Amino acid sequence: MVFSNLPLLILFGPLLAALAILLVPSRGFGLRLIELIHTVSIAAVAVLALAIASDVVDGAHLTAFDDWFAVDALGAIFVSVIGVVGFLTGLYSLSYIRHELRDGELDPAKVKSYYGFFSLFLFTMVLATIANNIVLMWVAIEATTLGSAFLVGCYGRKSSLEAAWKYVIICTVGVAFGLYGTVLAYANASDVLGNADSAILWTTLAAHATALDPMLAKLSFVFVLIGFGTKAGLFPMSAWLPDAHSEAPSPVSALLSGVLLKCALLVVIRYYAITVRAVGPEFPQMIVLILGTLSILVAAPLFFVQKDLKRKLAYSSIEHVGLIAVGLGVGGPLGVAAALLHAINHSLAKALMFCGSGNVLMKFHTRDLDRVKGLMRVAPVSGVLLLFGCLALAGLPPFNVFVSEFMVFTAGMKAGYLWLMLLCALFFTITVAGFIQIVAGSVLGKAADATPEGDVGVAALAPMGILLVLVIVTGVTIPGPILRLVGDATAIVTGDSTPVAFAMPWATQAAPAEVALAGPQLHTETKR
Amino acid sequence: MMTSVSDSMTMTLALATIVLPFGGAALIACAPGKASKWLCQIFALATVASILGVVAGFVEAGRAGATQDLIRIGRTEILGLTVDALSVLIAVAVIVIGFLVAVYSASYLTMGNREHPAVGRPRYYAFLLVFIGAMSGLVFSSTITGQLFFFEITGGCSWALIGYYETPKVLRSAAKALLITHVASIGLYVAAALLFLDTGTFAIAAIADLSDGSKVVVILSLLFAAWGKSAQVPLHMWLPDAMEAPTPISAYLHAASMVKVGVYIFARALLSAGAVPHVVGWVGATMAIVTLVYGFLLYLPQVDMKRLLAYSTITQLSYIFLGLSLSVFGSHLAFQGAVAHIFNHAFAKTLFFLVAGALSYTTGTRMLPSLRGIVTKNPLLGIAFVVAALAIAGVPPFNGFFSKFAIFSGGFAVAQENLLLLPMLVIALLESIGCFAWFLKWIGYSIPGKPSDAVASAQPLPMGMQVVLVALMVATLCSSFIAASWLG
Amino acid sequence: MFDFQLINGLAGLLIVTSLLVILSRGPANSARFYALQSFILVLTFLALAKETGSRELYLWSASAFVTKVILVPAIMYRAFSKLDDPRLGSGETMSPAVSVILAAGVVILCFWVVSGVALPAAEAIKPALAVSLAHFFLGLACIVTQRNILKQVFGYCLMENGSHLTLALLAAKAPELVEVGIATDAIFAVAIMAMLGTRIFLTFHSLDARKLTTLKG
Amino acid sequence: MTMIPSLGGLAPLDLLLAGIAVSAVGGFGSLLLRSHDRAATIVAGLAGILAALAGLGAALPSFVAPPSVLDVAGPYPFAHFVLRMDPLAALMVTVISLLALTAWIYSLAYVREYAGRGVGAMGFFMNAFVASMTLTVVADNGFWFLIFFEMMSLASYFLVIFDQNDEAVSAGFLYFVVAHAGSVLIMAAFFILANYAGSLDFAAFRTAKLPGAVSSLVFVLGFLGFGAKAGMIPLHIWLPRAHPAAPSHASALMSGAMIKIGVFGIVKVAVDLLGGGEVLWWGLLVVGFGAVSAVLGVVYALAEHDIKKLLAYHSVENIGIILLGVGVGMIGIASHQPALAVLGLMAGLYHLINHAVFKGLLFLGAGSVIYRLHTKNMDQMGGLARTMPATATCFLIGALSISAIPPLNGFVSEWYTYQSLFAAALDGSALVKFATPIAAMLLALTGALAVMCFVKAYGVIFAGDPRGLRHNDVVEAPPTMIAGMGLLAVVCVVTGLGAPLIAPILSSVASATIGAQAVSVAEGASLFGSANHGTVSPPLIAVLVIGMAGLPLGLRAVLSNRGTPKPRRAAAPWAAGYLPDAEMAASAGSFAQPIRMFFRPLYQVRDDVAAAWDKVAFAFERLVCFARQTEPRWDRSIIDPIASATGSLGRRLQVVQGGDFRIYCLYIVAALVVLLALAAR
Structure with a gap:
């Protein structure tokens, strides 16, 4: 355990930025200043997140504030996702929000609060990922709701208010269950440890999980799964998700889908780790698997029939979260690694797609796929980006979602869920069909004559371009640091702390030193 | 084990055949639209040069097969290259035809085209290049994951290329192609996962280490995927509809490369699997026969030349499946015949499709009833038509005969111990006669005599297309020799 | 022992007050009852603090008094007293009698559930634990059964109180900062909800939850 | 007995191949000169005459000489390129060459009838035809035999349809299909033989020991296959249509030489390869x-x-x-x-x-x-x-x-x-x-x-x-x-x-x-x-x-x-x-x-057969119709139902997302209850 200031910096950076933004007047020069502070804030988060991740990759376990904050490999994955996706969607926001301001969809005051809450939202999410104190975790997740509720209702339209209301109510209700789970876990631990202070730390819980009362651990996990699963978007608690995702401004949708869901998932994963240690893997795996499968089975057909682009993407998010849950549910090092990898990959791809939906909105002023036609003709670059985004989310190579989908599938087969995996694969074929429909119907084809030609600005396209590059790079090869992080995180989750498993997400008997990092270096090894 | 310099050179070149086209596609994406068709040809040519380098290196190294890992995690091979006689042979076909199609496309996608007057867009050329790269990746893959990876890329590219004209009907066909092949790819997923579970690696060579039961399941899963890509009953529905694609694409994807993915992965699996339980052979052969009969039946009502060719492709692929399945019973000859048939059919059917494309380019139609007297109006096109049809029908000296002969020869050899195969072979022989008769009928109808109105008003054929047609005609004459002497 | 009786008794009072919050007409009344309930909660905390000797719980009581008895009711009172949807009325979907019976059912169910739990630390306060759980579900029931969106804010507050009590019962020695965090969350949640509710009222001219069903499918 | 002295000491097969090479040159030359009818005729004719003379020169001495064999590996691992000039082959080569000689001489003037209608191509196909016939009879390997046999059919097919009218085309169709079907039967026969012989070489066929029934099967396959080529009744249907359609010198070759290859084949299979049977x-x-x-x-x-x-x-x-x-x-x-x-x-x-x-x-x-x-x-x-x-x-x-x-x-x-x-x-x-x-x-x-x-x-x-x-x-x-x-x-x-x-x-x-x-x-x-x-x-x-x-x-x-x-x-x-x-x-x-x-009854037979053909044609039409109906059935019975089922499943599931968030809260409770029940289990 290494004490470090990085967690505190990354935490309070955006918080301060948020406060600063909210203090700056929104008229005239203020808007530029706000944008500047916003840019600095998201850049700082990104840089710090990557710095933390690189420390963790090097084997450090960062802690701060009396161990209340800690970043292990598991947390580092999510912190970096927040950093990267937050930065890119934040950049995208600059252009998107200016466009909305020009169009009169937003007024300067709303813009100001948008940026303020954006940083605040980042702050809450970072808090959720680096919290080691389980109650703080809960607080952070609850805070994310509150931070983003305004963002969801930002436009102030009837539908966006409705969405925001549903978002707040359902998530607070759901997350309230999470508090019960948290309290049960804490009570359980403090009984066992006799030390109230350290029993509240996740690291302690995880270390002494085997001593916990199994029944309480089970109950606690059920509550946690329901509570944070609501936030993570697992069916049937996911009802808020399509509304919130579709009504929020596109960069926020990207953030919600790409990052927020994953933060809640992180909490679930942390409890999953405890429960696996406390009661063995069968029970937590079973219920996670049930919810995951349900999510896929329900979301895929719903995804298929949507006519609203962003709503469609929202259902796709539910489906992918379901797949992550399935990965956790089938368990084993491979399953967990696959789930973690899929969380990363889905974040990048979905952020790309939601930004793309922003472009569609900027060009066509509608999300109705029946009225969006010929994006490729009107805005070629956006068209290409959206095309690739669709293909990526459909799970086609060389994009990253394919890789992790494949891993989940393999893990499922390994765990003996052949038929379940086939079922999931078939339902993911529906996803492919849906994305193909999007491309066929809206990206390709002939645009209506009234649609003005010309792409959205470079400032909006550049972040998407970066996202696309990331999606392809992580699809072609899993970069070494990611692999390392996922491997370590898997070991943390499964609790199988022998070095072999640490190094080997694939659970073969190779020694860790043998882990050759991915990359098209030619190993001079010849067979046959 | 250390490898010689030339070996690693060969591997690098093999890798280049995958990477170059992808790079070219990326470049096209960035370059101005007018340059795309030249870039496409240049990169395709560079890929041809690389594969020729691979051939040279491979021969120089004594034609010993070699496998090299590209990505591995621990002992798990994720991606690797296999350079052996099989992969090099098929890669040559795929890449050379890819180049020819690129050249042909540059002439075809112009305003002069009577059927679809439009200048080719960068997207077309970029996806074409990606497709070449993906095919060569698939062919050289030493792991099932690699195959799956490229399998899906080919599916995505084919979707983009089939849907090139962007009409709703075309897009529906494209989606159908993608979805059906995607469903088929589930077989590959299963195979990969099962292989990994039993052996801890994705290397195809590891199939040999499986127990008989797992081997059967893995290979049958692969077979299922193969059926999808190779458009075998009951997963064939996408191919006839995919004929809405620009004709060079039909030629390349639906004759030479993508549909060959299926048979290739099956061949690769069988080659690596060692002794395979007979049940695989029975399943493969039975479905091949079913497809043969069905495909032939569907020749009969076709009037659209490309649809006819699509069904012909389906049945020709069935021959390959038949040959591969027969090899399960111990016939090395049938295996070689099947592989040679992949090679031969690629050239012959590409030629045929490009003839169809040339006809629609010059006359504006590809409906067989309105095409008469081709040879009178345009001898080259007429001859190419005849050569292609005879090659497909399996008439010597054109290439189709030679590989079919080997398949049947091997088949009769193994039918002696497995008498049930005999009726299958008889059916296949009857189908080959029927196929022959049907193509002969159309030769007689379309080629000689007085040109019909459409043909009489045809415009001359651009030079680029002529060159490609001649090159392919030469190939239909010599490809079987190449294949046979290569496979040895 | 007596103090545990006291705690359990106070907890029982919570149920009554929460029924009052749910059933009372008009948000202002509900806010008042909510303040009353929070006050009882604070008393419970104090009793608990005395019994367990927990320094943290004293601090909790103080902060809970500030947030739950003063701030939250104040926010709600200020925000909600202007909002009135005459067409909606109280927005209840079932009669008070049924609500009481339902509440009784929930309490019994929670007693039954809690009795099955083996928690050494909470042996003496099981009734209170059951009440806190019931309280939580009463809040949920309030959200689910009431049509007035303001009632849903109260429902949330009830749930929050219930879980807070659980926390205090089961984790009496948890660091006070944790409690501060939870309380802050609650305040912000109420604030945000109040703000959203106000804007919904201004936009929709109604507080009817059934108007908020345009997003579906 | 040497009626014609062996030319320059060349072995018969070398001479034969030299002739074929000349023929090939002539054929391609004729094709290249297709725009100059006269030149094409002369080139093709002279080459053909030379090749025919070479054939005669190779064949006549071989009537009595011991068989000479040429064995080249060739590109196909499973089949050596083997030629064998034995007396029977010599006889056939003589017949072919003699007829070819006269036909070529005859053609020098005759093809003027076809001036401007592809004389060059005719010269090419004639040369190919004669060459492939010659090679067919000397081939001593089943694979190569079939190749040349088919090429012979192919070349002659183009001669048959040379007039390019409907009658010629349909005659050519009938001819080639029957010939091809015959060759498939022959192929089957060879495959069976090869199974017992272990090779496709005729030399191996001759020594192979076949069980009686298999032997008979091979014979029947060969007999029918070659019989189709020979034009024996009832496999003759193509013959009266194809021969008239071709140019007369080609007809002379087809009728004089080609159908004899059918007989030759019957003799080859039944007597030479199977040893006449028991x-x-x-x-x-x-x-x-x-x-x-x-x-x-x-x-x-x-x-x-x-x-x-x-x-x-x-x-x-x-x-x-x-x-x-x-x-x-x-x-x-x-x-x-x-x-x-x-x-x-x-x-x-x-x-x-x-x-x-x-x-x-x-x-x-x-x-x-x-x-x-x-x-x-x-x-x-x-x-x-x-x-x-x-x-x-x-x-x-x-x-x-x-x-x-x-x-x-x-x-x-x-x-x-x-x-x-x-x-x-x-x-x-x-x-x-x-x-x-x-x-x-x-x-x-x-x-x-x-x-x-x-x-x-x-x-x-x-x-x-x-x-x-x-x-x-x-x-x-x-x-x-x-x-x-x-x-x-x-x-x-x-x-x-x-x-x-x-x-x-x-x-x-x-x-x-x-x-x-x-x-x-x-x-x-x-x-x-x-x-x-x-x-x-x-x-x-x-x-x-x-x-x-x-x-x-x-x-x-x-x-x-x-x-x-x-x-x-x-x-x-x-x-x-x-x-x-x-x-x-x-x-x-x-x-x-x-x-x-x-002989009315005999003609009646022919008419009855023709009537039966009408029925076959009708049945074929029905088949085509059936196929036409079958084609879209896949879409209708598989693709469309799946697509619409997915859509309707989605629409039904939309009920789940009914819009009322209070119901959504109940979902959470329901999920909790179910999971708790699972936990308590």
Whole structure:
């Protein structure tokens, strides 16, 4: 355990930025200043997140504030996702929000609060990922709701208010269950440890999980799964998700889908780790698997029939979260690694797609796929980006979602869920069909004559371009640091702390030193 | 084990055949639209040069097969290259035809085209290049994951290329192609996962280490995927509809490369699997026969030349499946015949499709009833038509005969111990006669005599297309020799 | 022992007050009852603090008094007293009698559930634990059964109180900062909800939850 | 015996291949020169002539020499490229080359008929055709045999459809499909053989030990496959349509040489590769088919008006006769009577040569007539003996030969056939004793009808008065055409009169083919049967002597027709006082009228078969219709239901997302309850 200031910096950076933004007047020069502070804030988060991740990759376990904050490999994955996706969607926001301001969809005051809450939202999410104190975790997740509720209702339209209301109510209700789970876990631990202070730390819980009362651990996990699963978007608690995702401004949708869901998932994963240690893997795996499968089975057909682009993407998010849950549910090092990898990959791809939906909105002023036609003709670059985004989310190579989908599938087969995996694969074929429909119907084809030609600005396209590059790079090869992080995180989750498993997400008997990092270096090894 | 310099050179070149086209596609994406068709040809040519380098290196190294890992995690091979006689042979076909199609496309996608007057867009050329790269990746893959990876890329590219004209009907066909092949790819997923579970690696060579039961399941899963890509009953529905694609694409994807993915992965699996339980052979052969009969039946009502060719492709692929399945019973000859048939059919059917494309380019139609007297109006096109049809029908000296002969020869050899195969072979022989008769009928109808109105008003054929047609005609004459002497 | 009786008794009072919050007409009344309930909660905390000797719980009581008895009711009172949807009325979907019976059912169910739990630390306060759980579900029931969106804010507050009590019962020695965090969350949640509710009222001219069903499918 | 000295010490096969190379050069040259008809004709023709001479040079010495073999690895690992010049192959090469030689000479002038219609291509296909025929007969590996066999069909297909009209195209279609189907049967036979032999080499086939039933299966496959090529009934349907469609010199080659390859194949499979088998019924089967083909062929020929169709039907007939001889030969083998075997086979081979020669001659003659008259309908010809005397003479010689009039060659080989049939009847099992006399009887009937037919043919075309429009300006055919025909006419006479010399050679060929030690069954004009030695043939000698004397007289009589009007002509006693005109002379149709009546049942068979074809065609239409309906059914029954089911599933599930967030909260509770229940379980 290494004490470090990085967690505190990354935490309070955006918080301060948020406060600063909210203090700056929104008229005239203020808007530029706000944008500047916003840019600095998201850049700082990104840089710090990557710095933390690189420390963790090097084997450090960062802690701060009396161990209340800690970043292990598991947390580092999510912190970096927040950093990267937050930065890119934040950049995208600059252009998107200016466009909305020009169009009169937003007024300067709303813009100001948008940026303020954006940083605040980042702050809450970072808090959720680096919290080691389980109650703080809960607080952070609850805070994310509150931070983003305004963002969801930002436009102030009837539908966006409705969405925001549903978002707040359902998530607070759901997350309230999470508090019960948290309290049960804490009570359980403090009984066992006799030390109230350290029993509240996740690291302690995880270390002494085997001593916990199994029944309480089970109950606690059920509550946690329901509570944070609501936030993570697992069916049937996911009802808020399509509304919130579709009504929020596109960069926020990207953030919600790409990052927020994953933060809640992180909490679930942390409890999953405890429960696996406390009661063995069968029970937590079973219920996670049930919810995951349900999510896929329900979301895929719903995804298929949507006519609203962003709503469609929202259902796709539910489906992918379901797949992550399935990965956790089938368990084993491979399953967990696959789930973690899929969380990363889905974040990048979905952020790309939601930004793309922003472009569609900027060009066509509608999300109705029946009225969006010929994006490729009107805005070629956006068209290409959206095309690739669709293909990526459909799970086609060389994009990253394919890789992790494949891993989940393999893990499922390994765990003996052949038929379940086939079922999931078939339902993911529906996803492919849906994305193909999007491309066929809206990206390709002939645009209506009234649609003005010309792409959205470079400032909006550049972040998407970066996202696309990331999606392809992580699809072609899993970069070494990611692999390392996922491997370590898997070991943390499964609790199988022998070095072999640490190094080997694939659970073969190779020694860790043998882990050759991915990359098209030619190993001079010849067979046959 | 250390490898010689030339070996690693060969591997690098093999890798280049995958990477170059992808790079070219990326470049096209960035370059101005007018340059795309030249870039496409240049990169395709560079890929041809690389594969020729691979051939040279491979021969120089004594034609010993070699496998090299590209990505591995621990002992798990994720991606690797296999350079052996099989992969090099098929890669040559795929890449050379890819180049020819690129050249042909540059002439075809112009305003002069009577059927679809439009200048080719960068997207077309970029996806074409990606497709070449993906095919060569698939062919050289030493792991099932690699195959799956490229399998899906080919599916995505084919979707983009089939849907090139962007009409709703075309897009529906494209989606159908993608979805059906995607469903088929589930077989590959299963195979990969099962292989990994039993052996801890994705290397195809590891199939040999499986127990008989797992081997059967893995290979049958692969077979299922193969059926999808190779458009075998009951997963064939996408191919006839995919004929809405620009004709060079039909030629390349639906004759030479993508549909060959299926048979290739099956061949690769069988080659690596060692002794395979007979049940695989029975399943493969039975479905091949079913497809043969069905495909032939569907020749009969076709009037659209490309649809006819699509069904012909389906049945020709069935021959390959038949040959591969027969090899399960111990016939090395049938295996070689099947592989040679992949090679031969690629050239012959590409030629045929490009003839169809040339006809629609010059006359504006590809409906067989309105095409008469081709040879009178345009001898080259007429001859190419005849050569292609005879090659497909399996008439010597054109290439189709030679590989079919080997398949049947091997088949009769193994039918002696497995008498049930005999009726299958008889059916296949009857189908080959029927196929022959049907193509002969159309030769007689379309080629000689007085040109019909459409043909009489045809415009001359651009030079680029002529060159490609001649090159392919030469190939239909010599490809079987190449294949046979290569496979040895 | 007596103090545990006291705690359990106070907890029982919570149920009554929460029924009052749910059933009372008009948000202002509900806010008042909510303040009353929070006050009882604070008393419970104090009793608990005395019994367990927990320094943290004293601090909790103080902060809970500030947030739950003063701030939250104040926010709600200020925000909600202007909002009135005459067409909606109280927005209840079932009669008070049924609500009481339902509440009784929930309490019994929670007693039954809690009795099955083996928690050494909470042996003496099981009734209170059951009440806190019931309280939580009463809040949920309030959200689910009431049509007035303001009632849903109260429902949330009830749930929050219930879980807070659980926390205090089961984790009496948890660091006070944790409690501060939870309380802050609650305040912000109420604030945000109040703000959203106000804007919904201004936009929709109604507080009817059934108007908020345009997003579906 | 070396009739022609071996050229420059070249081995026969090298010479043959050199000839083929020349032919290939000529063929491609002709193709390249396609815009210059004359040059193309000459290039193709000269190359063809050279190749034919080379073929003759290679083949003639090989009649008696031991087989020479050329074995090259070739690109195909499973099949060496093996050529083998054995006596049987030599015989076939001789026949092919001889006919090719005359056809090429003939073509130099004849192809002017096709000027501007792709003469260059014709030269290419003709060269390819001859070369592939030659290679087919010398190939000694099943794989390569099939390749050349198919190429032969392919090249000739293009010759058949050369006219590019509907009739030619459909004839070509029928022809090629039957030939291809035949080749598939042959292929199957070879595969089965290869299984037992372990290789596709004929050498391995010869030594392979096959179980009886398999052996019979191979035989039947081969017999039907080659029979289709040979044009025996009932596999003859293509023949009367394909031969007339091709240019006449190609018809001559097809009818004279190509269909013999069918017979050659039957001999090759049954006798050479399978060793003749141990069962009698093979031979009887061949005899049976032969007899039927002979009779029906000639009967159908009689009814034809089209000169080339008539000749085509005669080819069917003569194939039947050849098969009779071959069949007897096989009976001899099966019954272990080497002499009978050799005799029968020798008769078959002799008739094979003879038919090639006279049928080639007749087709060329017909071609000359067509060249001048531009019609194939005999009813529009007549009196051409006056305007085209040389052609008429050659045609007459051919007609006399085919009618088995001594001393011409047709008589000789038919006589041998009779002899073989009688020999078989004298000494064989009951079945043979029963069958062969009937076959002999049918052969006699065939002979009679053939005579009648050619009286008709010659009479209608060359005798009588001219019919039709342009006859007045008809002149004799060009000299090269006459030369081609003349050459064959001479050969007709030579092979007839030279029988005493040729028969021993052929019997040695036959015995070599059978693989028996040289059993000499014919020495000079005598025959030696195994059962009854010393079956001398005084009748043959007598007839030949008479013929020798009579032939010059006959020829002179014919030749003297030229320019000397018949005195009877003016008198016309049989014309009931009218001056006979063209319409009154017996036409082809009227000539055949009584025959048609007499053999009505046989024609009925043909009509019935044709009617059955209509039914088949109808069934085929139904099949096409069915297929057309089947095609979209996949979409309708699989794709569309799945797509709509997915959609409706999605729409039904939308109920879940009903819009009321209070219900959503209940979902959470429900999920909690379920999971808690699972936890408590």
